[in-house]
Amino acid sequence: xxxxxxxxxxxxxxxxxxxxxxxxxxxxxxxxxxxxxxxxxxxxxxxxxxxxxxxxxxxxxxxxxxxxxxxxxxxxxxxxxxxxxxxxxxxxxxxxxxxxxxxxxxxxxxxxxxxxxxxxxxxxxxxxxxxxxxxxxxxxxxxxxxxxxxxxxxxxxxxxxxxxxxxxxxxxxxxxxxxxxxxxxxxxxxxxxxxxxxxxxxxxxxxxxxxxxxxxxxxxxxxxxxxxxxxxxxxxxxxxxxxxxxxxxxxxxxxxxxxxxxxxxxxxxxxxxxxxxxxxxxxxxxxxxxxxxxxxxxxxxxxxxxxxxxxxxxxxxxxxxxxxxxxxxxxxxxxxxxxxxxxxxxxxxxxxxxxxxxxxxxxxxxxxxxxxxxxxxxxxxxxxxxxxxxxxxxxxxxxxxxxxxxxxxxxxxxxxxxxxxxxxxxxxxxxxxxxxxxxxxxxxxxxxxxxxxxxxxxxxxxxxxxxxxxxxxxxxxxxxxxxxxxxxxxxxxxxxxxxxxxxxxxxxxxxxxxxxxxxxxxxxxxxxxxxxxxxxxxxxxxxxxxxxxxxxxxxxxxxxxxxxxxxxxxxxxxxxxxxxxxxxxxxxxxxxxxxxxxxxxxxxxxxxxxxxxxxxxxxxxxxxxxxxxxxxxxxxxxxxxxxxxxxxxxxxxxxxxxxxxxxx
Numbered sequence: 306x307x308x309x310x311x312x313x314x315x316x317x318x319x320x321x322x323x324x325x326x327x328x329x330x331x332x333x334x335x336x337x338x339x340x341x342x343x344x345x346x347x348x349x350x351x352x353x354x355x356x357x358x359x360x361x362x363x364x365x366x367x368x369x370x371x372x373x374x375x376x377x378x379x380x381x382x383x384x385x386x387x388x389x390x391x392x393x394x395x396x397x398x399x400x401x402x403x404x405x406x407x408x409x410x411x412x413x414x415x416x417x418x419x420x421x422x423x424x425x426x427x428x429x430x431x432x433x434x435x436x437x438x439x440x441x442x443x444x445x446x447x448x449x450x451x452x453x454x455x456x457x458x459x460x461x462x463x464x465x466x467x468x469x470x471x472x473x474x475x476x477x478x479x480x481x482x483x484x485x486x487x488x489x490x491x492x493x494x495x496x497x498x499x500x501x502x503x504x505x506x507x508x509x510x511x512x513x514x515x516x517x518x519x520x521x522x523x524x525x526x527x528x529x530x531x532x533x534x535x536x537x538x539x540x541x542x543x544x545x546x547x548x549x550x551x552x553x554x555x556x557x558x559x560x561x562x563x564x565x566x567x568x569x570x571x572x573x574x575x576x577x578x579x580x581x582x583x584x585x586x587x588x589x590x591x592x593x594x595x596x597x598x599x600x601x602x603x604x605x606x607x608x609x610x611x612x613x614x615x616x617x618x619x620x621x622x623x624x625x626x627x628x629x630x631x632x633x634x635x636x637x638x639x640x641x642x643x644x645x646x647x648x649x650x651x652x653x654x655x656x657x658x659x660x661x662x663x664x665x666x667x668x669x670x671x672x673x674x675x676x677x678x679x680x681x682x683x684x685x686x687x688x689x690x691x692x693x694x695x696x697x698x699x700x701x702x703x704x705x706x707x708x709x710x711x712x713x714x715x716x717x718x719x720x721x722x723x724x725x726x727x728x729x730x731x732x733x734x735x736x737x738x739x740x741x742x743x744x745x746x747x748x749x750x751x752x753x754x755x756x757x758x759x760x761x762x763x764x765x766x767x768x769x770x771x772x773x774x775x776x777x778x779x780x781x782x783x784x785x786x787x788x789x790x791x792x793x794x795x796x797x798x799x800x801x802x803x804x805x806x807x808x809x810x811x812x813x814x815x816x817x818x819x820x821x822x823x824x825x826x827x828x829x830x831x832x833x834x835x836x837x838x839x840x841x842x843x844x845x846x847x848x849x850x851x852x853x854x855x856x857x858x859x860x861x862x863x864x865x866x867x868x869x870x871x872x873x874x875x876x877x878x879x880x881x882x883x884x885x886x887x888x889x890x891x892x893x894x895x896x897x898x899x900x901x902x903x904x905x906x907x908x909x910x911x912x913x914x915x916x917x918x919x920x921x922x923x924x925x926x927x928x929x930x931x932x933x934x935x936x937x938x939x940x941x942x943x944x945x946x947x948x949x950x951x952x953x954x955x956x957x958x959x960x961x962x963x964x965x966x967x968x969x
Contacts, residue, residue, distance in 0.1 A: 392468045392475040395432040400425040402488065402936065410486055412939040414845045416927055417482040419464075420934065424573040425486075426455050431466045440465040456483035459932045485564070485575040485933040487834055491597065492936065493577065501574045502603070502620060504567035505827055509624050520569040525562050528627035530824045531645050533904065534559060535638040537896060539647045539821035541745060541877050541886075545896030548870040550690070550860040551903075552697045553840065554920045555896070556833045558905040563830050564933065565907070575933060578834030581704060585673035586943035593673065593707065594661065604828050607708055608661035614712065614816060615656045621827055624657040626817075630757070641755040641764050647821040649744045649751050652713075652814040653761040657825055659816045660710025664726070664733040665719035671703040671730055676944035679839060683949055687852070690859035692843055698863075701836045706734045708828055709819025718808050725799035737819065738868035739789050740766075740812045745875050746787050747885040748772055749810045768810035771883050780806040788890065792868055834935075841926040842938040842950070848927055851952055858899045858918065 398421050403409055410420050421427050430451050431437050437450035442462050445454065456462060462481045467474055490498065508516075509527040516524035537546040537555060546555040564576035584596045593599075594607040605619035616622055629635030630643030640646040642653045652658065663669035682695045711734065714722070726732045743749040748768050755764035773783045780802035784790050790797050799805060817825040824830075847854035863870045874892035895901055902914040915923060924931055941949050 392435070392470075392477065393433060394466050394468060394477040396464070396466065396477075396479050397430040397432070398427050398481065399430075400427045401494075402486075402492070404428070406492075406937075406940075408937060408940060410936060411841075411845075411926075411934050412937055414842070414849070414926075414938050415934055416845075416848070417929070419479055419481040421456055421481055421483050422486040423456050423459050423483045426453050428452075429454055429464075431468075433466070433468050435468040435470040438467040438469065440467065456481070459483055459485065461929060482929060484931075485568075486936050487575045487838070487933055488577050488936045489580045489583075490577050490603070490831060491580075491583070497574070500571050501567070501577055504570040504574050505830075506620050507570045508563070508566050509621065509827060516566075516569075523565045524569040525566040527624075527824065527827075528645060530559060530563060530566075531627070531822050532636050532638070533562075534824050535636065535645060535647065535821050537821075537904070539638050541648075541875065543745065543874045543892075543894035544821075544869070545894055548697060548860075549862075549872075549894060549897035550693060550858055550899075551897035551901065551917055552860075553689075553693045553837075554903055554917050554924075557837055557840075557924055558903055558907070558920065559824070560830060560833050560837065561907055561933075562905060563824075576830055576834055578838055578935070579828070579831035580835055580838075580941065580943075581673050581832070582676045582679065582941060583943040585675045593668070598828070606659065608659055608710070613654050614658040614660045614710070615654060616659060621657065624825075624827075626655050626657065626822075626825055628655060641752040642757070642761075643754070645822060645825070646817075647741075649741060649749070649766055649812050650815060650820050650822070651751060651755070651761070651764050651766060651812070653755070653764070657817055658814075659708055659818070659826070660712055661707070663706060663711045663819075664714060664722045664736055664813075665716075666723075666728060666733045668707045669703075669731055669733045670728065671707050673707075674700055674703065676941055676949055679941070680944065680949040680951070683839075683843065683852075684951065688855040688857065688859070688861075689843075690855075690857070691861045692840065694861035694863070696836050696839070700839065701832060703731070704832055705818045705823060706731075708826065709816035709823075711737050711813055711815045711819060713814040714808070714811070718811075721801070721804050721808060725796060725801070725805055727795070734819070735793065735868050736809060737812070737815055739793070740809045742789065742868055742871055742873075743768065743783075743787060743809055744812070745873070746888055747875070747877075747880070748783055748787060749812065751812070766810060766812040768806060769883060772885070773806060773810075775803070777802040779803075788871065788873065789868065792871070838935040838938065841935055845926050845938065846950065852950075856921075858921075860897070 396419060398419050399409075400422050402422070402425070410422065428451070429439065429447075431439075433450065437448070439445075439447040439452055439454075441447075441454055441464060443457070447454075460483060462483055464479045464481050466477045466479070468477070488497075490501075493501065508525070511519070511524075511526055513524075513526040513529045516526050534546070538544050546552065560576055567574055567576070579598060581598075584593065584598065596607075598604055599607040601619035603619070605616045605621045608614070609616050609618075611617060616624065627635075627645045628643050629639050629645065636645060638645075638648065640648055641651050642655075644653070644655060646652060661668055678699055682692065682700060686692055686695065722733060722736060726736055740749060744751065744766070749766050750769055750772075751766040752764050755761070768783070773779055777800075783806060784796070784802065796805070817823055818828065843852070843854060844856075846852040847856075862872060871890075872892070873888050873890050874894050875886040875888040877886045880886050896903075897917075899918050900916050902916055903920050904914065905920075906914070922928075926934065939948050939950055941947060
């Protein structure tokens with residue numbers, strides 16, 4: 306079982322049902338809180354304020370401000386009291402990335418007076434009158450008012466500057482916050498980018514067992530992370546990770562785990578991000594595949610010219626999808642061929658796949674998310690419920706579809722889909738989302754297993770006649786009873802219901818990024834990093850009083866036209882044969898409620914799993930305990946005025962001008 310290496314026996318027993326139960330029993334996977342006297346004080350602060358996400362902000366701000374008090378500088382006894390009283394020292398810390406860009410880390414929005422990037426050489430400059438001597442916490446000393454230093458551990462550090470004058474000496478003490486910095490991939494030096502891709506390659510080509518032996522217990526293989534995501538997103542009951550309030554927390558958490566894993570391989574790297582608005586501004590949809598992001602030395606082709614759509618060149622060529630066939634305790638969620646794929650994805654090809662068509666339509670008519678999309682969301686919304694919904698969808702979702710794709714349908718099927726799904730933006734991808742909904746409700750059935758020597762074309766999902774009948778009237782009834790015609794009102798007049806239902810029940814083969822196994826594709830990580838970067842901007846603008854944010858727990862559900870946001874939970878307990886589960890409309894899927902626990906162990910001394918409320922508070926960009934920050938928040942280089950934030954409230958979409966490739 307995928308948590309086995311991280312949990313004690315009792316925890317393993319409790320987690321063994323993760324994603325496999327429903328109703329009250331499902332809640333057993335969310336572990337009970339420990340006794341308060343067993344918790345560390347800094348973690349207890351988050352637990353005590355769990356019922357009020359806003360209340361804990363002031364706890365975090367207080368912690369941050371305590372650090373700022375130290376930053377101002379404390380005076381120690383000097384050889385001459387008069388000299389000590391007169392000495393003023395101004396500290397400046399910058400690394401090569403900051404010097405090149407001319408911007409501080411995070412554009413200066415993070416509330417740490419002296420913020421440095423761990424493992425990067427930092428130029429230290431003290432402006433004062435007199436001669437300088439530096440004393441660093443690691444014992445290193447230097448003379449002269451300019452020196453360099455490398456902080457090698459994350460956290461708060463003390464720097465002492467001793468100033469010597471003819472009349473005596475004095476000391477000034479400063480607090481420095483050292484964190485990992487997540488950079489836009491294109492901004493990395495070649496050396497740092499190679500370190501990143503090298504570590505990611507290790508994660509994708511090393512087993513969990515071997516990785517732990519080589520790199521320690523913070524190593525998580527790609528297969529381990531895929532399995533975790535599958536247990537959350539490919540549950541038969543409902544999606545514990547998407548289309549509701551828990552979306553952000555789950556993806557921040559798993560990206561943090563990924564970062565810990567690559568840092569177990571190479572401590573100097575981080576979970577860097579992909580600002581896809583740059584590509585949106587500098588390339589048409591047809592040129593999407595030509596982005597450097599999909600070059601051979603980066604992530605490889607966005608749509609390999611092969612019939613099986615396998616990525617076959619570059620450092621991620623033939624990255625394997627792990628097989629659980631014949632392996633006990635490997636994964637309860639797998640496809641019929643035993644591969645770590647969604648149960649409804651019957652693709653037997655054991656390698657990473659990508660395709661630029663969705664039911665025959667290029668990218669499903671989507672284009673990359675633009676500067677205007679982010680700017681409009683920032684200007685229009687004022688609640689986390691709205692932002693999380695937008696992030697789940699428009700601000701990152703289409704890129705999953707554009708990279709993953711969807712195939713294994715005949716030309717006749719594609720023509721049929723064109724007739725009733727249409728050819729508008731996002732219309733074809735609704736087919737797969739509808740197929741998953743039919744599968745969760747029990748109408749679509751997929752083989753439990755298929756032998757390796759079976760004809761893969763015979764190993765497909767379908768809707769059994771005893772469940773859906775064989776007439777147009779029967780098919781219409783199923784589509785209506787399932788709720789699909791309420792979600793997709795335009796389908797009501799499509800006609801040819803048997804053909805429609807047959808296509809949906811067939812499901813087909815989607816690429817990894819368009820499935821619950823999306824972490825199988827290494828583009829998953831930088832894609833989600835850009836989303837969290839946006840959240841850091843939103844939360845820091847609120848903290849600065851520039852854009853008030855309602856951070857009450859919630860989600861802005863889409864009521865029609867989105868087949869994944871169904872708000873339906875199906876109880877599969879005691880369901881046998883051709884029986885259907887009991888499905889409840891309007892229920893909240895476990896994993897999305899305020900007090901549900903998240904399956905992430907991120908600290909060596911973490912006493913328990915965090916609730917959603919605790920984790921949202923913990924990951925505040927104001928919190929010194931968060932080990933990472935983003936390199937730029939206000940600066941979006943491809944956007945009009947190189948930003949998405951207009952403090953005067955002006956709508957960016959009305960006046961924004963995408964910059965040319967030279968400007969970007």
